[in-house]
Amino acid sequence: MRDQIIMRFPENIGRYVEVFGGAAWVMLRKDKHAPLEVYNDADGNLVNLFRCVKYHASELQRELEWVINARETFTACREQPGLTDIQRAARFFTLIKISYGSDRRSYGCASRPGVAATIELLSDVQALLANVVVEHKDFEDLIKVYDRPDALFYCDPPYFGTERYYDGSFAKTDHERLRRVLDKIEGRFILSYNDCAEIRGLYNGYTVEAVSRSNNLTSGRYYEVLIRNY
Helix, strand or coil: CHHHHHCCCCCCCCEEEECCCCCCCCHHHCCCCCCEEEEECCCHHHHHHHHHHHHHHHHHHHHHCCCCCCHHHHHHHHHCCCCCHHHHHHHHHHHHHHEHHHCCCCECCCCCCCHHHHCCHHHHHHHHCCCEEEECCCHHHHHHHHCCCCEEEEECCCCCCCHHHCCCCCCHHHHHHHHHHHHCCCCEEEEEEECCHHHHHHCECEEEEEEEEECCCCCCEEEEEEEECC
């Protein structure tokens, strides 16, 4: 989806803000989207991981050496999050890589490119994050802080009806709150959501485009919408 999202970006972006950063797939697709770039997520473990990659990539790589894809590794990482920020980041990263569908809740039970195959990539990610501001704020506060006429906010919130799969709480009232916040911004936004009647109704009046992508966990397609105010 990231290429479909980026191709819809407007020109003359002064600040690019990923409000629900997640794995930062869109941000990391290009060396730079704007003079000021901001990564934000409500998950403190994810923010800590990106902070450690940005400032301590080599130490994190050393912490991840010789990690094996094993159920005991998975269990240990879940039960012992680590004493230091780097240990915490390493164990969280391991959970992502060896869990089923990267859900961090169940062991993957499969041979797949694991931790060792991606350790070297952390240096590349460190370079891409060199000038990125890493935030850990509620989305409403973040948007108000960084809103300017030349700002572009990319929002990828928990999808409607699937909130239980995300760490932390995100209720129907939060979907409605996000709409109210975006209604008032000076800048521009592009928003990705699952394609459902509730979201189409909530964002009635904005540009809503139907798109689809392959579903990573099945052989079918997953239908989404991209919503913009420009």
